[in-house]
Amino acid sequence: AQSVSQHNHHVILSEAASLELGCNYSYGGTVNLFWYVQYPGQHLQLLLKYFSGDPLVKGIKGFEAEFIKSKFSFNLRKPSVQWSDTAEYFCAVNWIGNTGKLIFGQGTTLQVKP
């Protein structure tokens, strides 16, 4: 079955620390990859996406992610987090040919201490 795994459920960092959140998906063909963020009290917002081309994609607010096809991974990174990055982060995958539905990971709650 198609599935998405996020390895870190709850991450606590101090401001200026570097961030890497893991995301792996099950094998099953060509994919489109997304990271969404949900700030407290707000709706899900797109952080970045990968469809094709350069496997290193840059998103909003200094986030980036790297698609490693051989590892079925799409890890999210930020060199220096801020308190305002406190939020829940979701990795989502769409398997091409599978309508547009997204399969989400379980989410990672990031808490940044000032």
Next chain:
Amino acid sequence: GAGVSQSPSNKVTEKGKDVELRCDPISGHTALYWYRQSLGQGLEFLIYFQGNSAPDKSGLPSDRFSAERTGGSVSTLTIQRTQQEDSAVYLCASSPGTASNQPQHFGDGTRLSIL
């Protein structure tokens, strides 16, 4: 511009009652999706509309769940004979077209609590 609008924002109802949840997608978006976000289950796909038809209903958990979309715009998700396990946040998303690389835009959700 206006985003995806969902109503009500909160709904509390007794077990066994029927509920209707509404979604107004972004104007012009032809694709509409319903997801459910619950503790322990994360975000789960429920149903996908392209225009008024639903080519993918694979995520609906039981026959108590149904959805429709009219005029290629507003969608209603109906849950009949609600159960406590239906308690969750129901999210609606829309995207401009059929291509699977179109990012989805999410609403604020309806928080459903079954007593």
